[in-house]
Amino acid sequence: MKGSLFAFLGGAFITLQGVANAHISQDIGTWQTATITQFAGFVLAFIILLFVKDEKWQMLTKVKPLYLTSGALGAIIIFSNVTSIHKIGVTISISALLIAQLCMTYLVDLTGWFDVVKQKKRPLQFIGISMMIAGVMILGY
Template structure:
């Protein structure tokens, strides 16, 4: 149950962040909004890290170097989301974003990429993604 609550919280924050960034980018520019968002995200994460203190600095050295670039995707995410919101609106952007996430996570699960345990997807999962895609297409037209 706790995982589902965090998933909903994360989803709500993605939407709120996208809308806020789109508004900020109208005033200062898209890359400036991405920079500001990344900076405030870093500061918030640092504050939480210092407050919670649930890890050790030595653990940073155990991370594979290629995974350290994960945060860099944030700049591309913000730029893409802001641009999409300004061009097609919030609802369609978030719907398309979720389908893209599901599609890629499906591949990651099926192929076992990034050290993830391979999952065997069944027909209902394929139908579910198909229905989501159909829903977005219907919503757009």
């Protein structure tokens, strides 16, 4: 239940962040917006970390270098999200984002990328993703 709640909150906040960033970028530019957003996220995460007092800093050296680049993906995510909202609107942008997430997670589960335990392909998953794509196409028209 807790996982579903956090997933729901994450989805809601992705949408709110995208809309806010789209407005900010109109005034200062998209890459500037990505920079500010990433910095604000760093500051908030750091403040929370200070209060949580998690002592796992020593484990940083054990993290694979590939995984340490994940923060850089955030800049690309923000740029892509803001640009798509400007071009095609919030509803279609977020719908496409969700479909891309589903397709990528399906691929990660299928292949075991990033040391994820491989999952079996299920036809219903493919059907579900196909239905979402059809739904977005209907939304777009």
